[in-house]
Amino acid sequence: MSYLPYAVSAWVCAVGLYGIVTSRNLIHLAVCLTVTQSSTYVLLLSVGYVQGGGPPIFKGVELGTTSVDPVVQALSLTDIVVSVTVLALVLALALDVHRQAGTVDPDEIAAMHG
Amino acid sequence: MSWIPPLLVAVPLLAAAVVVATDHVLPRRVEDLVAIAAAATTCALGIVLMLRSERGDVIHWFGGWSPRGGVAIGIDFVADPLAAALAALVGGLVLVALVYSWAYLEEAARLFDTLMLVCCGAMCGFALSGDLFNMFVWLELMGVAAYALTGFEVKDIGPLQGAVNFAIVNGIGGYFVVIGIALAYARTGALNLAQIGQALTQGGSGGLVIVAMTLVVCGFLCKAAVVPFHLWLADAYAVAPSPVCAVFAGVMTDIGLLGVARVYWTVFDGAFAADRAAVGDVLLSLGVATALLGGAMAFLQRHVKRMLAYSVICHVGIMLAGIGLLTSKGLAGAADVLLAHGLLAAGLFLTTGIVIALFRSVDELHLHGRARGRPLLAALWFGAALGLAGPPYVGLYLGHSLIDDAASATGRAWLPPLLWIAGALASASLLRAGARMFLGLGAHRDRLLAPEMKERPPARGTRLSVLAPVTALVVVLGLVVSVVPGLPQRTEAAAERFRDRAAYASFVLHGSPAAHGPQAAFALEPASLESILYGIGATMLALALAGWGLYRPELGGSRLLRPPARALKALHSGVIGDYVMWLTVGAALVGGIWAVTLR
Amino acid sequence: MTVLATLVPLQYGLFGLVALGAPAVVLSRDPLRMTVVNGLYGLVLVLLFVLLGAPDVALSMLVVTTVAYPVVLLVAIARSRSSKEEMDEA
Amino acid sequence: MSRRIRVAAFVPALVVLFALLLWGFAGMPDFGHYRGPYGFVLERIATPERHVTNVVNATTYDYRGFDTMGEEFILFAAVTGVVLLLRGSSGSRRRADDDVRSDSIRLGGAVAPALVILVGLWLVAFGFVTPGGGFQGGVAVAAGALMLFVAVGYRAWSTLGDERLLDPIEGLGAGGYAIVGLAALVSGVPFLTNLFGPGVVGTVRSGGSAALLNWAAAIEVAAANVILTTEFVEQYIAPMVRRRG
Secondary structure (H helix, E strand, O other): OOOHHHHHHHHHHHHHHHHHHHOOOHHHHHHHHHHHHHHHHHHHHHHOOEOOOEOOEOOOOOOOOOEOOHHHHHHHHHHHHHHHHHHHHHHHHHHHHHHHHOOOOHHHHHHHHO | OOOHHHHHHHHHHHHHHHHHHOOOOOOHHHHHHHHHHHHHHHHHHHHHHHHHHOOOOEEEEHHHOOOEOOEOOOOEEEEOHHHHHHHHHHHHHHHHHHHHHHHHOOOOOHHHHHHHHHHHHHHHHHHHEOEHHHHHHHHHHHHHHHHHHHOOOOOOHHHHHHHHHHHHHHHHHHHHHHHHHHHHHHHHOOOEHHHHHHHHHHHOOOHHHHHHHHHHHHHHHHHHOOOOOOHHHHHHHOOOOHHHHHHHHHHHHHHHHHHHHHHHHHHHOOOOHHHHHHHHHHHHHHHHHHHHHHHHHHHOOOEHHHHHHHHHHHHHHHHHHHHHOOOHHHHHHHHHHHHHHHHHHHHHHHHHHHHHHHHOOOEOOOOOOOOOOOHHHHHHHHHHHHHHHOOOOOOOHHHHHHHHHHHHHOOOOOHHHHHHHHHHHHHHHHHHHHHHHHHOOOOOOOOOOOOOOOOOOOOOOOOHHHHHHHHHHHHHHHHHHHHOOOHHHHHHHHHHHHOOHHHHHHHHHHOOOOOOOOOOOOOOOOOOHHHHHHHHHHHHHHHHHHHHHHHHHHHOOHHHHHHHHHHHHHHOOOOHHHHHHHHHHHHHHHHHHHHHHOO | OHHHHHOHHHHHHHHHHHHHHHHHHHHOOOHHHHHHHHHHHHHHHHHHHHHOOOHHHHHHHHHHHHHHHHHHHHHHHHHHHOOHHHHHHO | OOHHHHHHHHHHHHHHHHHHHHHHHOOOOOOOEOOOOHHHHHHHHHHHHHOOOEHHHHHHHHHOHHHHHHHHHHHHHHHHHHHHHHHOOOOOOOOOOOOOOOHHHHHHOOHHHHHHHHHHHHHHHOOOOOOOOHHHHHHHHHHHHHHHHHHHOHHHHHHHOOHHHHHHHHHHHHHHHHHHHHHHHHOOOOOOOOOOOOOOOOOOOOOOHHHHHHHHHHHHHHHHHHHHHHHHHHHHHHHHHHHHO
């Protein structure tokens, strides 16, 4: 069981990649990107987890109490910001693509551009 | 001098914020000046830092959080001569691009300046960072600014498609890097490159380390556009405005290679000390494949910027092959190729920009003879294109000759001819395009080349009094790289230090300054006869291939060439699903090979 | 720590939900439906992060899933459904 | 390349990649057995030395504050990029003049935005004490502003969302982070070094200049999100307005 969280993360990553490759819609594809990225938060937080540990916040908790790793949490926070910005940028591009081409299907767009 | 490294990031980023904050107060030209001043400062600081770091690495611990008992608790910048030189090149090319776009992009608003400055700061940060996650942050920042710059011409479908493909492939590369970081962190509990490397030396290799290296390296190779992660590059560089391309082609692509070299020599080298060759051979093969495919694809293009994009891929392959030799000479050769190629590729993109501004076309066949009577432009174009082939003591020659030496020292005599031929192919395509555009030579039609693009490039500023001198400066600098006295010795000394993992680790974690040998002498190294012959041969080959390319349709033989050409073009389909498929195949292949060969 | 120990099965349950949620999002081919499923998937992640002792990350994920993602996605979907003529008008 | 060939080539590669990931992950310590040392060192020193009880935020804005500077600029660059993409390269907004909104919402939505904004500010202010911080609070403040849009309508919103107001704020947020860093450098200590002492444990004033960075991040995040939302919502509204007019 102690391997399950890591396996879930690998699974989510693979599922997201599958979604990206088979996608017929840039908006769908952008969401698949965020799904792929969600595997990285799951992995990071699982890596830093300490069995029986509380959050690394020592307000009203005695110092030295077992707690989980704060570093991976800081990394995940940055990662989440990256995912929002990439989603916003890809969607903005998708909007422009739709304005110019009238479609958001990657195959059709490539065919149109030659 | 330890105050310089943070400024290389802080100055351009702060200037970007200032440009946005004062947008409605300051006139546009003043904002442009702020941006130009910031880029110039970055370039100057980079040069100072490079000279200083030749006497010993310069380290800066952010927030003053230096390591305690060998455990890094903060983030550090470590400036060695190679990284500092790259930062200086970044500043210089961004400066050139900003000055150029002053005259070129008439409606270039603050958005352009802002994004260029952000990109500049991010590239410097990536080059100098000594922390694995911090490298990822700069990689993403570089990317976010670059996607938007690629889509600058939002009125056309081409730029948008290029930006989408760029964003998605590099985004996935970024996720690979993060997963690799998580793996390394789980094993070592560290994010600092030196500390991870130190811990892995003791912990040995095994599946975790192999997979972590695969993911981090593949992630960086996406940025560096190495086969099969390269497909996005031509879509993006063909459509971004020329000054943007000059920066992208000149430094941003190659910076991914710096990432590969950095993580290999600071992190993974210790763990795989017994199987170095197995690591290097994969990089070497990828490099050779990239160089040859890039050269061949360049030859099949008629869209000049697309052709240049493939020539960039070709030279990235040459650099990766140099790095893959895993010796100081090989790395130094890659660094010198990077410098000369960065300047020449930037010069070629800037020259193309002028051609676009004057003739509103980027199509080799369409421009046939139309640029006749432009001797200066023609001289710049042919000079830079020939420099890429590397005739003796010109342009890329120095880097090539160092890689030749490294290859023969490691018993790989087959490597140099392949790399010279690849470079000659790229050079030949550019010479052919130049001969059609500027001299009006050759056939008017060639069905072997990629189909014509429908789009007409947008109107651009044509103030040649600004555009031409800037372009000429870059091209001339690129051509004389090979004859700078002492450059080969100094890059080699820098490369030697770059590869010294133990010295790096004890310097970063324990502050013990590494002892460095005496300053390399300023002397022109007597080049080996082989390299001179290769250089002459590559130049002749480039000229011959260019001539053949010009008159090929009349010479026949098309039936033989058409099927492979069609197959190559089909691979580069422009469909993002295909690109991600290839990316996955590449990562699986690299990881699979290492899983079998590294034990 | 006994309170935290009782949460372990819940953690594994949420990991299982994440494993099911990801394909559910990816296989929703209709973008609007996908936005909803993605929101639910985000909420599962929020709960998981809370149980992994990461309230800060959970809070970030919460504001992102409930505010940032839906706004940009819904606008993009709405615009991509309008016809070419309407786009030209705009 | 047809879709079928693409998927046929992709699936085996994906299986190999998945197997590689599983193989690599098998080398990690068991779930729940993080071994340190990085995190444990920070947990040991953060509260005594920095007077900060939320070690995550101490990491985000102090020990690894430089990462967060990069993160703020990622947001900054993304907003600039979205503006570039959605408005065209000139960067000037095409302003729609009409009011598109349902009157029924206006009355109900007066109190809620204020509450949400307050919650956001609270999250920022107590970031070094309890969960929360610049990013979470900043998005919450932006969400409150978004609710205000629903409540007061487009015209009032576009006054609030005016670029002449928001651009300087955004520049200040991102630039402020760099300025705090440079201030340290100018006073002769490393970039982003804390200049104000650690403050008082468990209060708003804990964290020293990292608290300033927290506020700079909050300003950047809030402004960035308001601009992003405005740009996207305008994509939706502008054509509707034009059709009415």
